[in-house]
Amino acid sequence: MRANEYIAAITLWPVLLAIVLSYPHMVQGASADDHHDTLTEKLHTGNYSRRGADECLGCHDETFPFPTDKIFHNAHGQSIPHSPFAQNSDPKEFPTGLQCEACHGPAGDHSKQVLVDEAARRPMINFGKRANAGADLQNSMCLNCHNSGGRIHWPGSSHETSDLACADCHQLHSAEDPVQQPESQAQTCNECHSNVAADALKHSAHPIEEGQLACDDCHQVHGAGDDKLLLEISLNDTCYTCHAEKRGPFLYEHAPVAEDCSICHLPHGSNQPSLLTRRPPQLCQGCHSAAGHRNLPQLADQIPPGGASEYLLAQGCTNCHAEVHGSNHPSGDKLKR
Ligand code: HEC
């Protein structure tokens, strides 16, 4: 090798290295938002097919790996008012009646029979695992028809601002949508919220695992007034929907209960009994000093002669103060009855 060839080879290295390093990025990128601009442009051109679903099903038949016909087993595939398959729809009711293209956008030349190069088939908007457009474009297809009801609070909700797509939770080409079934819902949510899944397995938990309670019994997943996406206006109001007896009114209220259940309870699961954040007496002593009450002794040399203070038997403040949520008894001022 001559010296100048050698130098040329060396100087080529960084270039080659850069290409090698960027290769995986180029390949990965192709599956993400790469088609976003093409798809947006295609949507604006509005070149819809004349034959509708018949055209699509000509190719997307049962030989395709993805079974598209399952859409006819749920509401979207029925010719009911406002649906993609509604018949004789008013053109003003866009995109009602556009069938497959109501969600996937206009076919344009995607459905050309003969292509020089199969890889050059113009893309359709896709959702779910193989989504090829940004969440905002995907969601706009759905919000064309679903911008009322639960979706009123969607803009600005923690799921919207985290760029979730509707199809991250919903499956549309299936007879049943798992996220809408109480017994299977948590599986979809826990793909992202694994900490909640772990909590649900703890010693004390709401019976989510057993399917008695679903996430949407407490959460409004499309968006709510607050950032925890709670179903009701406040945390306590959410709890009262099932634990109405804790609302009162009580003759003798316990201040922290009326204020916020989560001062003492965790919502999903706890290794303490009754979903408690801490056990009594520590839980109670976080606020109550022992002044005026014989609940102080904790160490051996503080125990009065004859044994431990009865106030601390079995570590239980609630042995005596059983009505910790409030009392309606005329002499229940110490929450004892
Ligand atoms: C109401 C909206 C909607 C309608 C109508 C609809 N789809 Fe879909 N389609 C989706 C969603 C969402 C997905 C992603 C998978 C899922 O969640 O079920 C999808 C996925 C697909 C895929 C899968 C591509 C892949 O990832 O392999 C094909 C192909 C497809 N649809 C074709 C069709 C055809 C053909 C029709 C008409 C018969 C149709 N779709 C009607 C929403 C729709």
Ligand code: HEC
């Ligand atoms: C001539 C055959 C043909 C017709 C007609 C056809 N498709 Fe496709 N479609 C394909 C092929 C092939 C692919 C796979 C492309 C790939 O994997 O790169 C595909 C992929 C898709 C995808 C996945 C996203 C993408 O672009 O890769 C969707 C969604 C889709 N088609 C929807 C439709 C809809 C809706 C219609 C009717 C308006 C339709 N197709 C008509 C052949 C066809």
Ligand code: HEC
């Ligand atoms: C052309 C209008 C239209 C489009 C576009 C559309 N939907 Fe729907 N959708 C409907 C109608 C109509 C119903 C049935 C309403 C009812 O039962 O009250 C429905 C029902 C639903 C339901 C609940 C009922 C069920 O059985 O599952 C979900 C969830 C849903 N759509 C999600 C979506 C998502 C996600 C998209 C976008 C990928 C989408 N829709 C696109 C019209 C549409």
Ligand code: HEC
């Ligand atoms: C975090 C998961 C999640 C996301 C993201 C999500 N949904 Fe839902 N969706 C649910 C659950 C759970 C239910 C059933 C409980 C309910 O109605 O709130 C549901 C119910 C629905 C229903 C039927 C009941 C109703 O409220 O009319 C429609 C329609 C719907 N979703 C549309 C959408 C649309 C459109 C989007 C995107 C803008 C979306 N969803 C995003 C989880 C989700």
Ligand code: HEC
């Ligand atoms: C694709 C992932 C994904 C799925 C599926 C999902 N979430 Fe989320 N969720 C997020 C992200 C990201 C946030 C933003 C806050 C964060 O990072 O925790 C969030 C926020 C939330 C919050 C508010 C928490 C906070 O601190 O702001 C609640 C409540 C919630 N999700 C409940 C649910 C429920 C219920 C379901 C199922 C119906 C669900 N999520 C499905 C990703 C997901």
Ligand code: HEC
């Ligand atoms: C019994 C009511 C209830 C049920 C059922 C419930 N949650 Fe919650 N969740 C809450 C409350 C209340 C908060 C707010 C806690 C706080 O602000 O201290 C919360 C907070 C959250 C948060 C944010 C804080 C965190 O722990 O990450 C996420 C995410 C969440 N819930 C997801 C879920 C999912 C997923 C499910 C179903 C598997 C579910 N929740 C079921 C009541 C509930």
Ligand code: HEC
């Ligand atoms: C949709 C109904 C529902 C809502 C809303 C609800 N709970 Fe529950 N809760 C239950 C059910 C069901 C049980 C189990 C009762 C049983 O096992 O007998 C339970 C049990 C409990 C327990 C006892 C757990 C144990 O291990 O003994 C506590 C504490 C509790 N809930 C607190 C709350 C708090 C705090 C909230 C609000 C953040 C709340 N719950 C919201 C239905 C609900």
Ligand code: HEC
């Ligand atoms: C000051 C702490 C504290 C607050 C605040 C509190 N709890 Fe409790 N809760 C407890 C303790 C302690 C227990 C266990 C009682 C026992 O062991 O006898 C309990 C038990 C429970 C139980 C299961 C036993 C039963 O009484 O049914 C439910 C349900 C419950 N709480 C709901 C709530 C709700 C709903 C709120 C908010 C309105 C709330 N708690 C606020 C301390 C509290």
Ligand code: HEC
């Ligand atoms: C977040 C702080 C907080 C926690 C935790 C708490 N309390 Fe209280 N408790 C209060 C407040 C505030 C009052 C009202 C005091 C007043 O009116 O002088 C009160 C009142 C009481 C009273 C009535 C006192 C009186 O003078 O009438 C009893 C008894 C009581 N609490 C017992 C408990 C027990 C038992 C626990 C544990 C299960 C507990 N508290 C946990 C804040 C708390």
Ligand code: HEC
């Ligand atoms: C053996 C029963 C018993 C146990 C156990 C007990 N208490 Fe009491 N508590 C009482 C009685 C009786 C009173 C009212 C008479 C008094 O003031 O001594 C009272 C009063 C109180 C008061 C009102 C303040 C005051 O001085 O009047 C608070 C607060 C209180 N207890 C908290 C607790 C806490 C926290 C625990 C657990 C560490 C606890 N108690 C354990 C019986 C008990």
